[in-house]
Amino acid sequence: MSGLTTNSTATASLNTAVPTPPGRNDLPVVVIGAGPVGLAAAAHLAERGLDFLVLEAGEQVAASVAQWGHVRIFSPWRFNIDDAARRLLEADGWTAPDADWLPTGEELISDYLAPLAKLLGARVRLGVRVTAISCLGFDRVRTDGREHAPFLIRTANGEEFQARAIVDASGAYANVLGASGLPAHGETADLIDHALPDVLGADRELYEGRHTLVVGAGHSAATTLLALTQLEDARITWAIRAGDAGRTYGGGDADALPARGALGSRLRQHVASGRITLLTGFYAHSVRADDAAVTVVSRDRTGAERSVTADRVVAATGFRPDHSIASELRLDLDPILGSTRALAPLIDPNRHSCGTVPAHGVDELAHPENGYYAVGVKSYGRAPTFLMATGYEQARSVAAAIAGDWEAAREVQLDLPETGVCSSSLAEAQERRVGLATGISGGLLATPLPLAEVSSGGGCCG
The missing domain is CATH 3.50.50.60 (FAD/NAD(P)-binding domain)
Known part of the structure; x- marks a missing residue:
């Protein structure tokens, strides 16, 4: 894995304490989706010395983000960069953008996600659409020995991959x-x-x-x-x-x-x-x-x-997850939101905004199918309360669990203002720089004001 620094000693001790089940030894973790959370998961796996492969359906990194590249994000850079990704990038000479700046989707890709994917190298594969996930030799009904079977990933171009674990960061789709x-x-x-x-x-x-x-x-x-x-x-x-x-x-x-x-x-x-x-x-x-x-x-x-x-x-x-690719896996989904049952009450949009969602990790994301985890916006189902920072903590916790470090996996922390990531002082500072932003997706995204309104000190517009 060219350009990456990994902690092989720590990983070896972890893997010794919690051995990989027979039949899954020496297989990579497959991450589905090369968006912000998928690449964050890859960065955490890389830090822990775990072999991985990222499969992205689009022809570029963060292809779904590119669809709204013109849109400005409510959350400033300090909330948009995963800690493990930052460490890997800075070790390679990367300089982080202004922590208080609200980037556009295009800036999120060009200034952060594209450099991260380049650093991760050939383990990030583009143009590979996953069409189905199963357990090798097992349909959803068969039980005996299932926990030892590798995951089987099938793609639209006819390729098949085996994996020790799946981190599904494939996102959500338009309603x-x-x-x-x-x-x-x-x-x-x-x-x-x-x-x-x-x-x-x-x-x-x-x-x-x-x-x-x-x-x-x-x-x-x-x-x-x-x-x-x-x-x-x-x-x-x-x-x-x-x-x-x-x-x-x-x-x-x-x-x-x-x-x-x-x-x-x-x-x-x-x-x-x-x-x-x-x-x-x-x-x-x-x-x-x-x-x-x-x-x-x-x-x-x-x-x-x-x-x-x-x-x-x-x-x-709105948006909804597509669980059809995992129809042969044993999933425990909340009947309303489509998240895991354990996560649903923590992200219920009737009770929570994006900033009041409690910290959560592998325990809330686990399914009966051992080793399969949906993270990022897909994990939230139809709840519009997702923030990238929340997804990054999910990725960290899941990667730690896959490595066998359950103590770290369960020490989940998430420090966000109650209102999300936008404070009055932040909004005022940004208005002076690019004009007051306008938000979408529960305050996650925003479009910038035209230059004419910025120069005249105009109010919020599209």
């Missing part, structure tokens, strides 16, 4: 447009845009001078709506299932996350002025298209229908 959790009739990917199009940049021509329907009540929807308001000749319709937009507007000046509060306040102003047309009680049921436009039909619980016809439709309806 469907349909209001009942099912795709709307006629819903296809070519008719619906993803939650965070680059409205003011690469995708501008798709939205300028057109009518856009944005469906969803979260911060992803709010960010896109605010960006659309900066296109002078764009018509904007916003559709939500709720009877009012109070949840999206948030607490305004009283919001514990100042940037998030400013986001809601500006959005409320645009709705009140008529710049954005708000439709409440809208339950997307079907989609139809012709050469000129897309029509989304709402059908409520009484069967009453209404429709909106637009040039573009943006689905910002």
Whole structure:
């Protein structure tokens, strides 16, 4: 593993104390996904001298982050760099970015994740999509001897890998447009845009001078709506299932996350002025298209229908994990969130914000299938309370457990402000530098203000 420094002595003693089960000896740990948490897991495994392989479906590191590369993150650099990754990078001469700066997704990749992947070397493989995980020679029903069987990983290009353990950091995927959790009739990917199009940049021509329907009540929807308001000749319709937009507007000046509060306040102003047309009680049921436009039909619980016809439709309806690749493993999933049962009450969005989630690690992430762990945003299922710093602590704990260091694995710590990672002083400092950010995904992400508003000291916009 070129360029990496590992603690082979410590690892040897750990492996002696807790031997690898027969049949899994000398096999690598397979990490699925080369995003922030997947690469953090690889860094912790590298520090412990454990062999590993990272499989990334995209053609670049952090391919999912690249999709929102234009978006600025609420959390400053000091919360976005994993400790083990920092140690490996700094030993190679890397200099960390300004700790208080709020990076964009592109900066997160170029200034941190890409250098880390380069340092990890050939053990990070791109363009390898995992399609299934099982236990070698065992389907989900067979039990005797299962704990000694290596994991079997199958990929879209026909390759197969064996592993001693799986760290699944494959992320979450966009929810469907349909209001009942099912795709709307006629819903296809070519008719619906993803939650965070680059409205003011690469995708501008798709939205300028057109009518856009944005469906969803979260911060992803709010960010896109605010960006659309900066296109002078764009018509904007916003559709939500709720009877009012109070949840999206948030607490305004009283919001514990100042940037998030400013986001809601500006959005409320645009709705009140008529710049954005708000439709409440809208339950997307079907989609139809012709050469000129897309029509989304709402059908409520009484069967009453209404429709909106637009040039573009943006689905910002949240994210969900895909557990289908592990259908032959023994998973214990919470029936509501899709996280582990033990983790669900700790991340319940009805009780927690991103900053009030308690520290947790391998014990809360474990499944009946010994050696399989979902980490990062996938571990949270449908809960929108995830922060990268939380995922990094998960990765550290899981790597320690795989190494047999259960004392370290169970000493979980997570030091975040109660409101998440945004304090008033941070928001004020950032406003002076790039303009007040606007947030999405429970305050995790944000888009920057245009330069004109920065120079004029303007308020929050998209």
